[in-house]
Amino acid sequence: xxxxxxxxxxxxxxxxxxxxxxxxxxxxxxxxxxxxxxxxxxxxxxxxxxxxxxxxxxxxxxxxxxxxxxxxxxxxxxxxxxxxxxxxxxxxxxxxxxxxxxxxxxxxxxxxxxxxxxxxxxxxxxxxxxxxxxxxxxxxxx
Amino acid sequence: xxxxxxxxxxxxxxxxxxxxxxxxxxxxxxxxxxxxxxxxxxxxxxxxxxxxxxxxxxxxxxxxxxxxxxxxxxxxxxxxxxxxxxxxxxxxxxxxxxxxxxxxxxxxxxxxxxxxxxxxxxxxxxxxxxxxxxxxxxxxxxxxxxxxxxxxxxxxxxxxxxxxxxxxxxxxxxxxxxxxxxxxxxxxxxxxxxxxxxxxxxxxxxxxxxxxxxxxxxxxxxxxxxxxxxxxxxxxxxxxxxxxxxxxxxxxxxxxxxxxxxxxxxxxxxxxxxxxxxxxxxxxxxxxxxxxxxxxxxxxxxxxxxxxxxxxxxxxxxxxxxxxxxxxxxxxxxxxxxxxxxxxxxxxxxxxxxxxxxxxxxxxxxxxxxxxxxxxxxxxxxxxxxxxx
Numbered sequence: 045x046x047x048x049x050x051x052x053x054x055x056x057x058x059x060x061x062x063x064x065x066x067x068x069x070x071x072x073x074x075x076x077x078x079x080x081x082x083x084x085x086x087x088x089x090x091x092x093x094x095x096x097x098x099x100x101x102x103x104x105x106x107x108x109x110x111x112x113x114x115x116x117x118x119x120x121x122x123x124x125x126x127x128x129x130x131x132x133x134x135x136x137x138x139x140x141x142x143x144x145x146x147x148x149x150x151x152x153x154x155x156x157x158x159x160x161x162x163x164x165x166x167x168x169x170x171x172x173x174x175x176x177x178x179x180x181x182x183x184x185x186x
Numbered sequence: 187x188x189x190x191x192x193x194x195x196x197x198x199x200x201x202x203x204x205x206x207x208x209x210x211x212x213x214x215x216x217x218x219x220x221x222x223x224x225x226x227x228x229x230x231x232x233x234x235x236x237x238x239x240x241x242x243x244x245x246x247x248x249x250x251x252x253x254x255x256x257x258x259x260x261x262x263x264x265x266x267x268x269x270x271x272x273x274x275x276x277x278x279x280x281x282x283x284x285x286x287x288x289x290x291x292x293x294x295x296x297x298x299x300x301x302x303x304x305x306x307x308x309x310x311x312x313x314x315x316x317x318x319x320x321x322x323x324x325x326x327x328x329x330x331x332x333x334x335x336x337x338x339x340x341x342x343x344x345x346x347x348x349x350x351x352x353x354x355x356x357x358x359x360x361x362x363x364x365x366x367x368x369x370x371x372x373x374x375x376x377x378x379x380x381x382x383x384x385x386x387x388x389x390x391x392x393x394x395x396x397x398x399x400x401x402x403x404x405x406x407x408x409x410x411x412x413x414x415x416x417x418x419x420x421x422x423x424x425x426x427x428x429x430x431x432x433x434x435x436x437x438x439x440x441x442x443x444x445x446x447x448x449x450x451x452x453x454x455x456x457x458x459x460x461x462x463x464x465x466x467x468x469x470x471x472x473x474x475x476x477x478x479x480x481x482x483x484x485x486x487x488x489x490x491x492x493x494x495x496x497x498x499x500x501x502x503x504x505x506x507x508x509x510x511x512x513x514x515x516x517x518x519x520x521x522x523x524x525x526x527x528x529x530x531x532x533x534x535x536x537x538x539x540x541x542x543x544x545x546x547x548x549x550x551x552x553x554x555x556x557x558x559x560x561x562x563x564x565x566x567x568x569x570x571x572x573x574x575x
Contacts (some may be wrong), residue, residue, distance in 0.1 A: 131543050131545040132240075132541055132542060133540035133543075136539050137375050137376045137539040146540065148527060151525060151540060151544040168300055169375075171463055171464050171470075172460060
């Protein structure tokens with residue numbers, strides 16, 4: 045399975061098309077829209093978290109490109125500095141997607157990068173400054 | 187004195203530690219031993235139980251003497267990396283507190299403030315071997331004519347640096363919630379509105395004072411694991427409040443005993459003393475603390491077998507009741523419930539968030555166990571008991 049945060053840039057003509065609906069219906073992908081600025085006859089942008097099998101994901105991205113949409117991965121991602129992290133749990137208070145969660149009964153803090161929406165709330169919340177914003181490794185979308 | 191079947195002294199246990207015969211287990215391991223064999227047999231088998239805790243402890247800091255300059259200075263104002271230390275002591279003595287903030291810090295002007303650097307971070311940087319900028323100012327006297335000095339220093343350059351934390355190891359602490367409509371930023375972490383999360387900060391069954399809740403073995407002079415080195419209990423801590431309500435085992439149901447701990451900073455390790463930045467609140471120092479508890483008799487075995495279920499704390503609303511000091515509590519909850527991930531308050535399910543690292547607490551208890559087993563750590567004989575109610 046693939047889960048990836050994507051930034052979609054819609055040219056003026058593409059905003060009329062129900063592309064996200066098609067991603068779900070035709071490619072069996074699940075999506076979560078985190079941010080969208082879409083207006084008729086204007087360039088638009090959408091931040092989308094997309095999950096599915098690798099094959100469907102790649103086909104879905106191919107479909108988006110065929111529609112004239114510019115597909116980019118998010119520019120930044122969150123990385124955990126393991127030597128700074130003390131596995132306390134402060135970050136789990138603010139993580140909106142559950143990417144940071146407590147494994148029980150060990151009471152260790154797990155960071156599931158796939159589930160991270162790069163909201164950055166953990167960066168300032170972690171008292172040990174273990175959560176770092178780093179440039180994203182580009183997903184090979186081509 | 188109550189009659190007990192097992193009777194050991196700290197001196198006898200130290201003899202066993204020296205000869206490598208002492209049996210040492212952690213505060214988690216003793217639970218099963220007492221449950222399976224009973225407290226008498228457990229006290230016969232086991233000599234020492236080790237505890238541990240790792241969390242921000244604000245009442246911490248370092249007593250530093252930075253050595254004389256030529257010409258001499260009676261430093262009345264002192265800064266380390268632009269973090270002010272208290273200089274109202276003899277010429278080159280000062281106290282650097284964990285919550286002191288770097289002079290240019292914007293504080294909470296842009297709310298919530300990030301508080302990226304403070305006294306706790308200076309202590310960590312010194313331990314990490316980094317160079318730290320020392321600056322001192324004075325008004326000048328005939329014996330101390332110098333009015334201003336500055337110098338890059340390292341921990342090795344300091345003639346004297348002692349960690350001296352007037353309040354560590356709080357025996358129990360509040361579980362914090364926020365019943366208001368807005369997120370609040372507290373020393374108990376970020377609390378989301380409408381009781382979306384409940385934050386708590388105790389190592390529970392691993393916590394030092396929970397395993398000797400009536401201070402029978404922990405007193406002034408008790409040798410401890412402190413910040414990766416060896417330290418001592420120097421006194422009871424500030425706000426030490428033994429006279430609170432307790433359960434049958436003598437375990438307090440709200441914040442109670444505290445410890446003043448000291449140790450030579452030069453023996454410590456940056457792994458176990460870390461500067462922390464608490465959003466909207468300030469800086470602090472996360473302290474690794476571990477205390478060995480001698481099983482002098484079966485009563486101590488019973489006490490150290492305390493479990494998270496046995497330890498109860500109070501739920502406090504940090505949006506109104508804590509800042510206003512009303513003393514109102516919303517309910518009680520035990521640490522097994524807190525550690526399960528959710529608790530119920532007024533019929534509502536609330537997610538729990540730990541602030542104290544159980545993983546690090548366990549590591550400390552294990553490190554202490556290993557160093558006692560190797561004969562490198564002897565128990566300190568308490569000279570003055572901590573005040574009891």
